[in-house]
Amino acid sequence: MDKVIAFIRGAAGRDEVISGLQKKFSLSKIQSKAIAEMRLYQLSRQDVDERKEELSDLKNTMAELKSILADRAKVMAIIKEELQQLDEKHGDARRTVISDFDGDLNTEDLIPRSQVVVMRTYEGYIKRVGLDEYQAQHRGGKGRIGIKAKEGDFPVELYSMGSHDYLLFFTTAGSMYFLKAWQIPDVSRYSKGTPLVQLLQKLDAGRKEKDEKVLCMLPVANIGGDGHYFLFATKKGIIKKTRLEEYSSRIKRAWASDQGFRAITLKDKDELIGVAISEGDSQVMLATKGGMANRFSEGEVRIVGRNGQGVIGMRLKDKDEVIGMSLVGSEDILLTITEKGYGKRASADNYRLTRRGAKGVLNIKVDEKSGYVVATMTPGDANQILATTSSGKVIRTYVDTIRQIARIGRGVKVMAVDDDETVVAVALHNEDDEEKNADPPSNGEVCPACNSGKLVLDDGKYVCGTCGLIKDA
Known part of the structure; x- marks a missing residue:
């Protein structure tokens, strides 16, 4: 050492x-x-x-x-x-479940359940947006952009529903197509949506060869619900009543492959003009283009199978045809619009309750000045109507400005229509929903991405309504 x-x-x-x-x-x-x-x-x-x-x-x-x-x-x-x-x-509580399940998982099992908004436009576009995209606002709020439709287009149907609820589409040719809400493409609220015809062609490859258009869509939460019925009306006055469960078995059986089938068998040159879901105790109002209306009890309509044609709901005069079906109560108001822009409102109770198969009573005086009836409907909560003319113009007016009369009469001039044009379609609109569909004021700046759209301030960001560009304010 x-x-x-x-x-x-x-x-x-x-x-x-x-x-x-x-x-x-x-x-x-x-x-x-x-x-x-x-x-x-x-x-x-x-x-x-x-x-x-x-x-x-x-x-x-x-x-x-x-x-x-x-x-x-x-x-x-x-x-x-x-x-x-x-x-x-x-350690904490277990979030998963251990089970002896030995079945197969499909895509739907992986989709989270949520509330969504589905809207369809007059030009045939459809979109799905999460309900939380539309934040609740105080009365008088400016709203947020709900859809950027192309010029001349506007929403005609809007439903809040569950992501796993069924959405049924009916065409004028009597076909039914079904999807679940989650199958509708989920896009931003700035998008105009997806052409509905593209979705239906995927469900039925032969549809592109058919000359038919989508009449309406109906949301159904419980497709197998007892005590509910489908009511179908055709332009030749036929009405059909079928239990909802008869369609539910067909839908469940064809869910994985064929999602389109015949909902009603139509006679030659006949078309489907109205579809509704009832509880079996409603009153039915059928209205014709010639100004007649027949109000009768739904109980008089015999229940038939899914493949049945139905029974006579209204006897028509020569060259007349049914243009609208409504389920009414004694306190409901029936709105009637003619092709020359005349319209009226009348209490459903003013229409004498007749019987199924009757010719009905006079609804509105039809002459050269008023033109034929193009639409009848019950406004419900809607406070505006949107009318489209043969020249492509869209006219918007308030329902309460249309005078309510007893029953018979031409009504009042609702909208000015040129001599060479007519009203071809009418849709109800609720101004309270406009917060979801209106654009905020533009700041005048042109979008740098597309060089055509205007930037608008929305929820603290500038958004281009044409291409969807989003930039900080």
Whole structure:
């Protein structure tokens, strides 16, 4: 020891100490470095005793660990103890369920359930947006952009429904197509949506060869619900009543493959003009383009099967045809619009309750000045109507500005129509829903991405209504 100390004191530096210890004392490089870095006080008797004690402890620990590794019972006991400690520290209620399910999972099982808004436009676009996109606002709020429809287009149907609810589409040719809400493409609220015809062609490859258009869509939460009925009306005065469950079995059977089928068998040159879901105790109002209306009890309509044609709901005069079906109560108001822009409102109770198959009573005077009736409907909560003319113009007016009369009469001039044009379609609209469909004022800046749209301020960001660009305000 004294020789090592004397050598270290006489060495020129650390490197010389390390190399000298290796040569003179036959020590390894690691041992030489450890000695070179050692402080002299560590060479005292006290520190030597501490190193011996530390060595003894290490040997005891090694012996204990070897005994544990050699005894499986000790190993399992330690694992159990450590798991219990982890459970006490991090344990919480299980979020998943362990079951003996051995079936197959499909795409729908992976779709989370939520509330969505589905809207269809007059030009045939459809879109789905999460309900949380439309935040509740105080009365008088400016709203948020709900849909950027192309010029001349507007929403005609809007439903709030569950993402797993059924959405049934009916065409003028009597076909029914069904989707679940989650199958409608989920797009931003700035988008105009997806052409509905593209979705229906995917459900029925032969549809592109058919000359039919979508009449309406109906949301159904419980497709197998008892006590509900489908009511169908055709332009030749036929009405059909079928239990909802007869269609539910067909829908469930064809869910994975064929999602389109015949809902009603139509006679030659006949068309479907109205579909409704009832509870079996309503009153039906059929209205014709010639100005007649027949109100009768739904109970008079015989229930037929899914493939049935139905029964006569109204007897028509020569060249007359049914243009509208409404389910009414005594307190409902029937709105009538003619092709020359005349309209009237009348209480449904003013129409004498007749019987199924009757010719009905006079609804409105039809002459050269008023033109034929193009639409009859019950406004319900809607406070505006949107009328489209044959020249492509869209006219919007308030329902309460249309005078309510007893029943018979031409009504009042609702909208000005040129001599060479007629009203061809009418849709109800609720101004309270406009917060979801109106654009906020533009700041006048042209979108830098498309160079055509105007940027509008919406929820603290500038949005282009044409291409959907979003930039910070």
